Amino acid sequence: MFMHYVFVSASFLLKTYHGGHVVIRLALGGATNRPFYRIVAAYNKRARDSKYIEQLGSYDPLPNIHNEKLVAFNYERIKYWIACGAHTTKPVAKLLGLAGFFPLHPMTITEAERRQKAASIEEVKTDSQEQVEEAL
C-alpha cells in the first residue's frame, strides 16, 4: 500500500510522521455520561481526539427515542482512504460490517451465537425449573 503524503503547505507547522499510517477510527466527544463518536481518518500517532485529516461519519452509542443507534458514513471518502491504504479499527470494522459496506465481522457473528446459546440455555433451565415445580 502506498503511503499518503502530508500536503506540504505550512510545512513548518505540520507534523510529519516517520513510518506512520492513516487509520479510520472513532474519536470520542460529547459530555459526561453522554459519549458521542466521530468516525475519523487520522494519523496513527495522533491522540484520539486531536487533529484529524477528515471526518467520515459519526456514531451515537446511546439509543434515541425510537430505540435506534444512529450511524453515518461517507462511503465515497471511506473508499478513497481505504484505497490510499488506511487501516480500520475493530469497532469501525464491526460497524461497517453491520452497515453492509464490509463483510460481517467474525466476532459479531460469534458474539451473536454466544448470546443465542446463552438464551437457549436459560430457556431450558427455566423450563426444567417449571417442570420441577409442577412435579412438586
Place this chain on the structure above:
Amino acid sequence: MLRALSRCHTPVVRLLSPRTAVLVETVRGRKSRTDPIAKSKLGRIKTPPPVDPVEMVVLKERYTEYNLILRALRLEFKEQMLRKKYEEEVGSVAEERTKREAEEHRSLMALNDAENLRMRKIRAQRMQKEAEAAELKKREAAILRQQELESYIKEKERQILLLQEEAKDFITPDNLDQRIEEALDNPKNYNFAIDKEGRVVKRTAFQQ
C-alpha cells in the same frame, strides 16, 4: 510509595469512604512496579478465559475468509481510484473537458469580435460627427476672421477720412502767418469758476 497522581484527561472521582477521604483520579493502575501485592490477592492465580476449541476453529476460518474479502475489497477500491484518476487526467473526462473549454473559448471569441465590431462602428460614427463639427467650426472661424479683418479695415479707413478732415485745419508753413494773426486777434479766455453745486461762471475778472 503509591505513585504520584499524574495529570490525565480522565474524570476525577472522590472516594467518599469514611476512612480514606483520598482524592483519586481514575488512572489505570494506582500502584507502581515496586508496590507490594494486596493481602486479598495473595493466592490469586490469573487464568485466561476458557476457549472453546470448536468455536475457535470456526472463528479462525471466519477470520481467514474475512481477511481475504477485505484484502480483495482494498485492492478493488485502489483500482477504482486509479481508474478514476486516469480518466480524470488522460481519458474521456479530460477529452470532454478540453472539448467544452474549446467550445467556450470559441463562443467567447465570437462574442468579443462582435463587441469589437459594434464598438468600431460606433466609434466611426462618432469620429465622423466630430470631424464634421470641427470642419464647421473651422469654417465659422474663417468667416469670423474675415469679418474682423473687414471691420478693422473699415475702421482704419474711417480714421483716415477723419484725419483727412482734420488735416484741413492744420497749421502749415503757408498758413502760419495767417493763423498767428488770427490767434492774436482773437484772444480766448479759458478761465472759469465753478462752485460745489456745479454752476459754471465763464465771465471772469481776468482780462488779457
